[in-house]
Amino acid sequence: MKKNKIETEQTIQNLMKIARWHFTEYGYANVSLEEIVTEAGLTRGALYHHFRNKKGLFLAVFEAVQKEVGGYVEAAAAKSNNSWDQLINGCQAFLEGAVESHNQRILLIDGPAVLGWDTFREMDEKYSMHSLKEQLQLMREQHVIKSVSVEAMTHCLSGAMNEAVLWIADHLDQKNVIEEAMLVLRHLLEGLRR
Template identity: 80%
Template sequence: MRRNKVETEQTIQNLIKIARHHFTTYGYEKASLENIVKEAGLTRGALYHHFSNKKGLFLAVFESIQEEVGDYVEAAAASSNDSWSQLINGCQAFLEGAIKSDNQRILLIEGPAVLGWNTFRQMDEKYSMNSLKEQLHSMKEQNIIKPISLEAMTHCLSGAMNEAVLWIANQYDQKQNIIEEAMVVIKHLLEGLRK
């Protein structure tokens, strides 16, 4: 029985990996489920056994990228013991992770269009905003930041970073310089929260 669960999980992860390549390369509309299952060595029926439809498969791909970016942010934040540096490092890692070339199309373009705004926001909250909120909550308890609304801080900072990511993604030839410019502004915004 355990072997079947492992094989099932391997099949699901393989489908997500292959679908990610197809959605990134061809976009949601032009990605063919037939080509995805063929490359995976499966049938359409096997795909539908794990994912209800193409949109369900796309959601799994989107979530896997969100999770990767979240892990990248967490690792960057954990590289320091100082709460303020953790916040700065996490913000920068979010910008870097979201604009990676193999993430941009799915996270920034296809995600909102395919999944709809409500699902997109739920995923953003689950994988990004919750981590930001936890960090801000911890900093508030440590008396590092001002005693203002945690919800408002989280939403405003998240919105600023999401908008910065969209702006950076459109600067095709100079992304690293643009990330640095955005981080200067984000650091100034954050300074306004410091006690």
């Protein structure tokens, strides 16, 4: 029984790895499920058993990318014990992680278009905004930031960063553009600081 679960998980992970590469390289609209299953050495039936359809496979890949970026953000934030520095580090890590070439198309282009705005926002709240909200709540309790609505701060800051990521993605010199965006974010955040 354990062997079947392990093999099933390996099959799922292999399909997602192959699909992620295809979605990154060609975009959702140009990806053929036939190519994915052929590369995985499976049948369409096996893919449909695990993911129901192309959109289901894309959702699983999108969610994996969201988790990956979320982990990158949390690891960057954890490099400091100071809650202010954690916030700054996390913001910068989000900008860097979201514009990585292997994440851009899935997160920024196809994600909202394929999944629809409601699902996209639900995933964003689950994997990005939740951690941001927790950090801002902690900072408010520590009296590091002003006593304003954490919910409003979370949405405003998340929206600003999501828009900044789209802007950064349009530039070839992303390192310098990330620095420019972080300078502006730091100035915006200073307005919240006590």
